[in-house]
Amino acid sequence: MQMESPGCPDCGTPLGSPPPASCARCGLPLTGPDAYALWQVAGELNALDTRRRWLVWRHGELLAALRARRDAPVAVSAGAVPAGVPGFASAGWGRAGAPGREVSAPSARTVLLIIGGVLVVVAALVFTVVSWGGLGIGGRAAVLLALTACALALPRPLIRRRLTATAEASAVMGLALVLLDGYAARQAGLGGLDRMGTEGYWAVLTVLTAVGAAGYGWWQRLRLPLAVGLLTARLPGLLIVAALGGGAEDYATALIATAAVDFVTLYALTERGGAGTDGVRDRLGGERAAAVLVVGVRAVGGGWALVGGAIAVAHAVAAVSWAEVVPAWVPLGLLALVGVVFCRAFRALPFALRCGAEGAAVVALIVAVGSGLRCVTPGGWGVAGYAAPAAVIAVWAAMSCARGGRWVKAEAEAGAFVPPAGVAAAVGELASASTALLLTGVLVLPDIVHALTLPAVHGVELWFDGHPQRWNWEVASAPLVVLWLFAAVLAAMAALRARSAAAANTDRLANALRNARALSAVPALLLLPVALRVPYGWVLAAATVGSLAVVVDVVRRPGAALTSRLVASVAAGALALLWSWADRAAVLAVWGTFAASAAVLAHVLSAPMRGHPTARAAARVAGAFAVLALGVEAVASGVTADLPWHGTAFVVLAVAGVSAGAAAAWHRIPGRDQVATAVEGTGYVLAAVAIALTVPHFDALSLALAVSGVAGLAVALRPDRRRAALVGTGLLIASSWVRLALAGVDSPEAYTLPVTAAALVIGHRRRTSAPDTGSWAAYGAGLGATMFPSLAATWTDPSWVRPLLLGLAALSVTVVGVRARLQAPLVVGGAVLVMVGLHELAPTVVQVFGLLPRWVPLAAAGLLLLLLGATYEKRIEEARRLRDAVGGMR
Template sequence: MPVGSPPPARCTRCRLPLTGPDAFALWQVTGELSALDARRQWLVQRHAELLAALRVRRDAPAEIPVAASVGAPGTAPMGGSGAAADASGREFSAPSARTALLIVGGVLVVVAALVFTVVSWGRLGIGGRAAVLLAVTACALALPPVLRRRQLTATAEASAAVGLALVLLDGYAARQAGLGGLDRVGTAGYWAVLTALTAVGAALYGWWQRLRLPLPVGFLMARLPGLLGTAALGGMTGDYATAVIATAAVDFAVLYALTARDAAGQAGFRERVGGERAANGLVAAARAVGGGWALLGGVLAVGYAVVAPSPAEVLRAWVPLGLLMLLGMALCRGFRTLPFALRAGGEGVAVVALIVAVGAGLRYVLPAGWVVVGYAAPAALLAAWAAVYCARSGRWAKPATSRPAGEATDGPTGEATSGPTGGLVAPPSRAAAAVGELVAASTCLLLTGVVVLSELAHALIRPVVHGVVLWGGGHPPQWSWQLATAPLVVLWLSAAVLAVMAGLRARTVGDGDRHTDRLAHALRNAQALTAVPAVLLLPVALGLPYGWVLAAAVVASVAAAVDVVRRPEAALLPRLLVLAATGALALLWSSADRTAVLAVWGTFAATAAVLAHVLSATTSPPAVRTAARGAGAFAVLALGAEAVASGATAGLPGHITAFGVLAVAVAAAGAAAVWHRIPGRGQVSTAVEGAGYALAAIALALTALHPDALSLALAVTGVAGLAVALRPDRRRAALVGTGLLITSSWVRLALAGVSAPEAYTLPITAAALVIGHRRRTSTPGTGSWPAYGAGLGAPMLPCLAAMWSDENWVRPLLLGAAALLATVAGVRTRLQAPLIVGGGVLMLVGLHELAPTVVQVFGLLPRWVPVAAAGLLLLLLGATYEKRIDEARRLRDTVRGMT
């Protein structure tokens, strides 16, 4: 039935009506009966598990009653750590000690038997040897029943383990002695048969005696017969893979047979191994070992098929691959008790085996260089088919959750059935198969893409390599732009599969969820990113000239921009990805030719400006506004790149080209000011303005090694900053502009050889004092330090530092006069900053002038006079301490009273 079609009015088989109250009531009754059947089946299974647990406890040692163990004197508290010491000081329990003794004793017995077999074997005759080994082995294997009846379960397990080890020693000893001509049998073949018999015997022995240890021992020993038998037959890698996969298949078959009775509610495996917990542990371990063994065989088979040197070897590799396919399909469709993920994984392994088998066969049919397509084509077909089934079965329509009682399940034929709403619901086995096939095929297709990634990347960056040599000032040789067809076919297959998956996902989700579905968005975005290089590299594979390929990329980018302008609200992100990808490739490819750079960057600058203008003028969602901001910023940066390319093409040096970049930055600031006045375009104007600032920084960097050009660039940038400060919301730009102008003057003074600090600080002083005075007059309450502190400290502190190394009298005189003027102004206006800065500098100037005299006087006085003077000064201060403190407080209050 086609997707989306209404449900039929009657059943296609029995012709019963499917609508009306009677049909609905019948569906409800059927669901309740299904729930009752499921509940009864669970109760029967639980009954069997409890009965098996009680039967196991029948042969186990008697347990201490809970009432006697809780709170009883001398017993350890419940839930305590096994490693902690109890009240009597014991650090481990009696069962732990018993287990340790049994393990050590069993190992010692096996070692003793090994030494006896290898070292002391020659001291006995053939009869004595056989008698000793058979007697010991028989005793070890006969003791477990007796020990179990005496409730020595652990000892019975240890005795069984010793007996199984002695069986292998018996086999070794028999061959060494040449019993029955066994010494003439090949080593690998003999041990293959012996390990197979021992594995089967251990499993049967443990099942018969109700022992836990022999079952896993036999299961693990069953890994060896296949490998040893293959070695005995002189097999190759494919034969080893077949043996390993066959062993895994036997493992799952035996596991299925053992657990079938428990699934049906009959006593069997769980009772034999000692209860539900032990059975679950053994089943989980067997699944893990069997699955790992199957994966190992799959890796061997895949590797052998991929590197097979001839078609005959490929045919031999199909044997393990086919066996792996059958095993994976059986696990997915036959083992209904497996979790969904494991069943899907089994189907995925089967799909991988099928893809490798087909690809290995096509390798000798396809032309040279098309081997990867032989693997990619079946992977793409299977991925598309699995995606179609997932969509039709409703797997993508809603998340996989636990089904209610009335939901459809596997029928007798495994077909899909209808749910309460009449939609098609996939059975669990088919749903798991579809998911496994989709994941496995998609992964294989992705791996083929990784294989051809290097060739695709080389084709994408080939013009860029030529462009680096061209723009670096060298003389690049002739170059060719080529791409093989096979890698492009793989890329097209990937894009087609993504398109199918994206379309199916969009059809299955509801209209209300289509814009919020993450998987649909991810598929559309991946499709867009894959389709762009697939389309743009097609002219390269066809051998078209460089200009045609570049023109195709430019046209595709402009077309994507026009589509975004025409439909700004429909699936914006995939179209923006297409626009970004096509534009990036066109810009990169244009670097191989100077004229192409000028044409492409100019075209894209105009396109981005139009895109920003149109998108910012619409009442669109935030994503569209973000795209408008990005387009505006890119337009400015593209014009800057155009300026750099124009200067380089004209042969201009970098510090001259910088002024073209600076002109674009100034124009961007002006455009941002104009756009800021238009309602709704403030964010775009901010992006344009930020891009202009970036270009201004680049221009200054280009002139950094040429002081003349740097001074002029700083001056132009400073004037532009003052112009930007005319905007009411950019008043602080005046500080940046003033700083740039001052820096420009510094560079110019340095070029003129001026070293006096006053020449550098006086422009800052003037600007700072003017700005501080305007701030103080326009903002009442502004203190003198924020207003005049920087303006006063900027000239005086550097001049003061230079004064101490200057022997001339002019600088101290001028600095003292300026400090005196500042001090008088501070006193008259009652401002702290002029008074403190001026007074402090004035005192330091006075000390500088008095320093030579003081040094001369101190040189004439005896050395004890300064010490005596200091002591007298301290005494004087101590005598008049209170009075001096009051005077200091009055001075402090006076200064604090100033603003």
């Protein structure tokens, strides 16, 4: 079909091919970007028109076809109705199955088979226990054997008829009847079975049942008998231990041995190459059933092993002698063996499962070694006996992870990542050993915390009581050894990670390990002289010097490993500051020293060339701490000099003032504005603390507020701190209020006039700088601060002076509002003036109303309403003009 030549977009004249530069008829340009865009739009519109014409044609064709089949029967299927078409879903179209069927046929079949099987087994149990007493031994055996044989023989013909679910149910009933046969045989004394022990008999019976159920299911290609055999196999080991009268370690051994048998069986069936796996699939009828069986065996066996391991661990931890420890080694060794084999032999298992198996083996080994060491070490060293093997294994595992220049990273390769053989073992060992070491650290944590905080506890008595008791600073050796082991493991892991990481300085794990190493190594080092009975002063000096040494190193080399060195310095400094409270002279020396070192550190780290975020954050913290330390120094100096608290407050206030001046100076240095802000903010906190210390003494409080207010006005001289004037003014006003309260002044104007003056001045400056500011924002709060409290006092004041002065003030404000056309002065002044007038007229009105008859007010009110009604339109118009006039003011 020959396509039509395009026409001119304006006049429609055919243009030919190729089109000319402009239309020959109307002269419309046909080149350039606009013409190109116009051609695109025209092409899309033509395509839409073509598509619409085809849809209209198709609609008519389909409608004609449906009309031709109007009288024919229609069968609606689920796929015949398009999804999402309105009207069809509400009519119930497109649903599979007949309406009203809420249970599918397979579900109904399963429920029926389960209920039927349970009822048959219950009936057999009732028959066995209750109702067969009238039968002889032959009759009993014949009935039970016949029922069992029928139940076990039915699955094969049922499977041939493709009744697989019924066959599974029949097989399970047959296995249940086997157990009833065993019970009946023993109750009847068949072959002298009643003379056997109960536990021993049932152990043998459950072993035979488990093996027979597994073999029967494998032979008949059934799934449920295999599950019955797996679950029944849980019992023989426990029953044998019960028959032999074993202890907790024997039960743990039985549980772990049962799990080991499960894993060996599973390995024999699925891990011998493709033949074994294919055989399982064929026997169970598909890949899904085989996967369910494998997962079930793993879950049941793993759970049994974990329960046995938990019992063994608890028994070994609670053992106090070799006679109790040695038997506990048997289940622990078996658990370790099972975990190692499970991790290293089942290489097709998920990575996490293999890690968990190796971790369980490591836990068993740690507990076994730790329980043995506890028996040969002195009292109190039991936790260290568990920490030592955990530390050794953790370091060994870390070396295995770092071997080859890399740690374990689960990165996909060609869509499937299979870790190397030793990787899962190394990760499991590292995780379990680290967790065990962490638990030992938690156990000794109370002793470590007590040793670290003992000087501070003594300091509380020193500073608040004044008569402290003698104290002895010591720490046990065993908790300190555990802390040293923890720090050593972290140091080794940090070194290995830094060596193997491609970029150690930017590696998050390496940095975290270094920081954790610093946090644990600092108290381990500083508590060592305490354990060696070094005097308190020397220990405090060691902590202070150690922190200062790290600060000096940071000042000399600000870049390398900055975070870890800062963490070490902060840890040592925090301990030194905490320990210094045990002596007043030590507080003055240590806090002053750290204030100076923090100021130097803030100065160095806030240099413009230090662009690292950690350096900037550390500079801000150091600057704030320097001010805080000076504040503590001020308080300690005042208490040491026996100054009262309100006297000490002014020393703290002086520190706050100095910090504000230092912040102003630092703000002028490029790049140090953030440090200056931190210093300034900490100074404000100290000022608030100083004012709080003077609250019980009003004279000192008034002076402190005045000094703070003047300082606030001084801060407001900075261009970037203009708003500090508000705070300074507020503090000065508060100071005047305190002074007035001390003088016994109760007139509200004495308190409100300073606020009004300050607010009006600030509002006037605001309107001057920003002419679009409204009068309410500028003057409303200031006028109301004095007039409304004075108006409230007027109604309770019998004197004529306050109403007169308030009325004059309100009149002046109203006149100013009218002259300046400002809404806030007009409304506030007018309202107060009216209220003052009402106050003055109130006695006269009351007196007049008392002289007039009672009907006069009612009549006056009625006449007033009539007058208002007669002049309604005029009054409304006048009210509108008044509203517009007032609304036009600002």
